Amino acid sequence: MALKVELKPNERIIIGTAVIRNGDTRTRLFIEGDAPILREKDVLTASTADTPAKKIYLALQLMYLQGDLSASEKIYFPLVREFLAAAPSALPLVDEMNSLVLDGESYKALKAAKGLVAYEKELMSNAARGSQRLRAGGEVRAAAP
Structure with missing residues (x-):
């Protein structure tokens, strides 16, 4: 089962060792697999x-x-x-x-x-x-x- 993460505009998230920054609109990601994940507010x-x-x-x-x-x-x-x-x-x-x-x-x-x-x-x-x-x-x- 995939983890659903919704990102606000320009919000960042860490997945594994990569920092991912959202664009100008709200985005929904479905993350499949096993990797450490942290939202910007928790970093x-x-x-x-x-x-x-x-x-x-x-x-x-x-x-x-x-x-x-x-x-x-x-x-x-x-x-x-x-x-x-x-x-x-x-x-x-x-x-x-x-x-x-x-x-x-x-x-x-x-x-x-x-x-x-x-x-x-x-x-x-x-x-x-x-x-x-x-x-x-x-x-x-x-x-x-």
Whole structure:
């Protein structure tokens, strides 16, 4: 069964190692076969991977697109250990990603990493609010994990 993908005008998609850019009109593609596929909205670059969770996402993205899970030992797991040292409350999310990586499910791990990016954003937002309260002289209460 073919995968149906609809592209907006000028939208990009990665199929295998090729970047495909749509023309000026909406297009529907039917992709047959087995190749890594990522829509433009799901792609991070080295310059946009500007937080620890986004760097983990980028490592998983590269592993998925290259079909090479050997990078997990050199790049992915050290990034994850560093992230957990700073945010141990993320362990359930990281456990899910790690299980998927070890099972060879790199696309599902990539999808799970989106949850880690969202969690990191929430943590940073909470930290910023706490910092603002401190500067304003207000009381800061510990939030439940």
